[in-house]
Amino acid sequence: MNKQINILMFIGIALISSFKVEKKGFSIVENKKEKKIDISIDGQIFTSYIYPDQLMKPVLYPIRSAEGTPITRGWPFNPRPGERVDHPHHVGLWFNYGDVNGLDFWNNSTAIPSDKKDQYGTIKHAKVNKIQTADDHALLDVTKYWQEPSGIPILQENTQYIFSSANNMRTIELNTTLTALKKNVSFTDNKEGLLGIRLARELEHPSEESAKFTDASGNITEVAQLDNSQVTGKYRSSEGKEGDDVWGTRGKWVNLNGQIGQEALSIVIIDHPKNIGYPTYWHARGYGLFAANPLGQKAMSDGKEELNFSLPAGKSVTFRYKIVIQSGKHLSDNEVNSIAQIFSTTI
Template sequence: MNRINISCVLILLIFSSCKEKVKKAIVEESSPKMDQVTFRTDEENQKVDVLIDGDLFTSYIYDGKTPKPVLYPVITKSGTKITRGFPIEPLEGERVDHPHHVGIWFNYGDVNGLDFWNNSYAIKEEDKHKYGTINHREVTETNAATGTLVATANWDTSDNTTLLEETTEFSFSQEGDTRKIIRTTTLKALEDVSFKDNKEGMIAIRVTRGLELPSDQPSIFMDANGIPTEVKALNNEGVNGNYLTSEGKTGEEAWGTRAKWTTLYGKIADEPVSVTIMDHPGNVGYPTYWHARGYGLFAANPLGQEVFSDGKEKLNFSLAKGDSVTFKYAILVHNGEQLSEDSLNGYFSDFSKDQ
C-alpha cells in the first residue's frame, strides 16, 4: 500500500472515530440525566406533574375537588402506587371511608374553631360554615435544576375571610430506589389565629390497601361495580403493612407516641415498599406525636397532644396577627430491600441539619 492510500485510510479512521464521539455526545445530551426532576404544568386539569427520569412521581393537584391542594398519586421508582385511589380514582377492594383522606396533604382540625381536616365534598351545605378550606392561589416557581416547586394558598373561612397565608416549597429528589419529598410550609397569620389542641392533623398520607395493617373489623369497600359495599369478614390477602418508629414502637402501638420518624412498610404484589415521614427538630411540638392508624391513615400531628398523652399534655398553639410559623417534613418513598433503622437514622441526621 503506498503512502497516499495509507494516509487516506488514517484520515477515514480519524473521521469515523470523531463522528462516533459526536453522535454519542448528542445522544447523552438529549437523554434524561440520572435522577433528573422535571415538571409538567397542566392548567386545564389544574395540576403540576412531577417526573423523575421522565416517569411520574406525583402531581401537585389544586383543582378544588378536595378543599385543599394535595400530592396525588404517589408512585415508587418501580412504578408502584402507594396511595389509596378513592375518592379520585376508586379501585375495587379499597376502603371508602374518610373522603377527606386524599394523597398527601397538610391541614388541621381546629383553626379558630373551624375544621380544615374533615372538610370534603361529603359535607352537607348547611354544615359548610363549620369548616375551613385551603384555596390554592398560584404556583410561583418550578425549578427543574433544584427539583423544587413553590406554591401559595389561603386558609379561608366559609365566607372567604383569610386566616392564614401559606407558602409551601416542595423539594423532590431521587437517590437509588428512594424518592424523597421535603415539604417546608410557612403559615402567616392575617389575624390572631388559634390552633386548638386537636387529634386531627397535620401532615398525612392515605395509603393503598396493601400497606394497611391486617384487621378483622368490618368496613365498607368498593366492589367491582364501583358501589360501596359493607364487608363484615375482611379478606386480608396481600394486606401486610406494619409501622416502626424511631423509638422502637411497632404496629398499632405506634399510634399516640412521640418519635423523630415513623416508617410504614410492607409488600405490594410481592415487592417490598415503604413510606417514611420524618419530623424536623425545628418544628413546634418536636418530636411529634403520630396519628398512625392501621386502616391506612399515616399522619404526624405536633399540635394535638391531649388525646395522645391521655390528658397529661396539652398544646393550644397560637399566632398573633402578622406572626408566622414554619413546619418542615421529609417523606421517603422506597421500593426494594427494606431500609434499615441505621439507614433511616442516617437520613434523619442529614435532614435534621437542613435549616
C-alpha cells in the same frame, strides 16, 4: 445522484424520528385548566400537585414508588378493587388541621352537608412562585390561603416541595410557612392533624373489621370480613413502638414497612428538630392513615400534655417534614436514623 442523496437523507430522518428520545431527570409541568401540576422523573409521573374544586385543600396525589407503584389510596378519584371508601377527605398527601380559629380544615369535603359547612375551613391554591428542575431533584414553590367559610383568608401558606430521586429511593421534603393575616390565629389542641398520607390498601395493618370496599367496576360494597391476604403494613417508630402501639406516642420518625405485589416498600415520615412539639406525636392508624401531629398533644397523651398554639397577626411559623419512599427493600432503623440525621441539619 442528487435523487439518491435525497432518498438516503429521507430514510435517515425517518429512522431518527422513529426512535423515542427518553427524557432524563425531573420535569414539572403545570396544567391550569385541569388544576394540577405533574412532577415526573425520567418521563414517568412521580406525583401531581392537584387542587380540583371537589377537594377542600391542595394535595399531592397519587404518589408512586421508583417502580411506578401507587403507595397512596386510589379512592375517590381512581378507585381500586378492595379499597376502603371511608374518610373522603383522606386523599394523597396533605397538610392541614382540625381546629383553626374554631374551624375544621382537616375533615372538610364535599360530603359535609350544606347546613354544616359554616363549621369548616378550606385551603385554596393561589399561585406558583417557583419551579426548578435538575437530574436528581426538583422544587415546586406554591402559595395557598386558608379561608373561612365566607371566603376570607386567615392564613397565608407558602410551601416548598423538594423532590429527589436516587436509585430506588424517592423523597419529598415540605417546608411549609404559615403566616397569620389580619387577626390572631389559634390552633386549639386537636387530634386531627397535621401532615397526613392515606396509604394503599396493601400497606394497611391486617384487620378483621367490617368496612365498605370497591369492586373492580368501582361499585361500593359492604364487606363483613376483610381479605387480609395482600395486607402487609407495619409501623415502627424511632422509639421502638410497633404496629397500632405507635398511635399517640412521640417519635422522631415512623417507618411503615410493607409490600405491594412483589415490591418491598418502606414509607417513612421524618420530623424536623426545629418543628413545634418535636418530637411529634403520631396519628398513625392501622386502616391507612399515616399522620404526624405535633399540635394535638392533649388528644394524643390522654390529657397528660396540652398545646394550644397561637399565631399573632403578621407572624409566621414554619413546619418541615421529609417523606421517604424506598422501593425494593425495607429500611433498617440505622438507615432511617442516618437519613433523619442529615435532614435535621437542614435549615
